[in-house]
Every structure is written in structure tokens, then in C-alpha cells.
Amino acid sequence: MVADALTGLGWTNLMVVRGRRVPDEASEDREVLRSTVLNISRDTLRWAQWVLADEPFLLGELPVAWQVSARTDVSSPLAAWSAYFTPGVPGEVLGDFLAALNNRHQPTAGSTGPELVLDTLTTRGWLRDIDHPRFGAVDRMFTTYVSLGEVPPLIQDGDPRPLTLAPDETGPAGWQAWAEPALGAPYLWAASFSAGVPHDLVAAFAASLASSAPVLRRVLPKSTKDRILRAPAD
Numbered sequence: 001m002v003a004d005a006l007t008g009l010g011w012t013n014l015m016v017v018r019g020r021r022v023p024d025e026a027s028e029d030r031e032v033l034r035s036t037v038l039n040i041s042r043d044t045l046r047w048a049q050w051v052l053a054d055e056p057f058l059l060g061e062l063p064v065a066w067q068v069s070a071r072t073d074v075s076s077p078l079a080a081w082s083a084y085f086t087p088g089v090p091g092e093v094l095g096d097f098l099a100a101l102n103n104r105h106q107p108t109a110g111s112t113g114p115e116l117v118l119d120t121l122t123t124r125g126w127l128r129d130i131d132h133p134r135f136g137a138v139d140r141m142f143t144t145y146v147s148l149g150e151v152p153p154l155i156q157d158g159d160p161r162p163l164t165l166a167p168d169e170t171g172p173a174g175w176q177a178w179a180e181p182a183l184g185a186p187y188l189w190a191a192s193f194s195a196g197v198p199h200d201l202v203a204a205f206a207a208s209l210a211s212s213a214p215v216l217r218r219v220l221p222k223s224t225k226d227r228i229l230r231a232p233a234d
Helices: 003-010 090-101 115-122 197-211
Strands: 010-019 032-039 048-049 065-068 081-085 134-140 143-150 173-181 189-193
Touching: 003 010, 003 048, 003 090, 048 090, 065 090, 090 197, 115 134, 115 143, 115 197, 143 197, 173 197, 189 197
Parallel strands: none
Antiparallel strands: 010 032, 032 048, 048 065, 065 081, 081 189, 134 143, 143 173, 173 189
């Protein structure tokens, strides 16, 4: 679904062929792995990388599947920010985030404050975090959370300050989202946005996540299927 969304946006798909070859080994015996590695926007300022095949790091005890990044201009080889998504993040939600990124004239410049994300959720029925109402919200089933706080390790951002922080210092805050069907249960999915991700892009992700519009599913998560409203497909 995500790959189809990227194709529909006109992003270029690059295929990288990896493998190992032993000296004097016949070509037909060479071990080859083909994986779709990179999808690049037309202006080359934004890209989405499928990293699951490359032993990605864990986020909420789940492997990262997609890394989405953006840079300020084509002369810079480094990303100004990155966002990470594990398997299980609803394809519609990730697709809407990518569409918002694609439609943004400048993918790195911030234009709004963090309150936009929480307002987007609460206007769709989510509840403010009772302990930290300015920094988090949860859906009415208390299974899905969005929170602004210190980002996990290995999250890449254009701000170099986290690399020089002392052990007792707190780095820049970024948005985190996750689905936890029950307190202490394994996460269904997780997403992490580095500190530099513009808040309006996170709000687009949040709006899609909180949407009540029906979606097509062939398989329902066992841990939450009894809480889902189901209707026959048209």
C-alpha cells in the first residue's frame, strides 16, 4: 500500500542488488538479494527508505520498516529530519503522511507549534493525557498514544546537539506514537519523529490516525478485533 502511494505521488523507485560472491564461484551460484531500498521525490528533497531488509534497529521492541527523511536543499547530503515507522502502522496513515510531505513546498521549515498536533487529535475525540495535557493524547479506547518527548536512541535529525549531550541532559523533543492494546502488552506498532519534523506534518499523521473513516482489512489484529466496528465491504 505504501509503495503504491509513493508511485502515485510520482516518486522514483530505486532497486539495489546486494549479494556475496566467493572467488571462482560460478555466476549462477552467486547469492543475490534484491530489495527496494529507496523512493525519491521529484525534487530530491524528500525520500522514503524501506529498511526492514537491512537489519534495522528496534522501536518499541519492533523493527523499523520505513524511514522517511527530508533535506533543506539539494546541495546538502544530510537529512534535516527523519521519521521512522514499524510494521503495523496503518498503511492509510503512513500514506497520508507521505502525501502531506509531498505537497509541502519546503519539507523542512517549521510553520506552526506543537499544539497543532494535540488540537488535531482532540477535535477528533481523543483525550489529553491527564498527567501531561500539553504533551500527549490518547484515543478513547486507551490503546493508541501520541506524545511529545525525548526521542529514542538512534533517531537521526539535522540538529547535532543530541550527539554532545551529557548523560544527565535531555535532548530536543520529538513526537512519538504507538498502539498498545493493553497496559504492558507488546506494541502493535510504533512511530518516531525526530525533533526537526515540522509539526504540521505530524498533525497530518495524527489526523489520519484519528480518522473515523472506514478502511479495508483482510486480517484483524487478534488483540483488538473485539473492539473494532466492522461492516461489509461495498
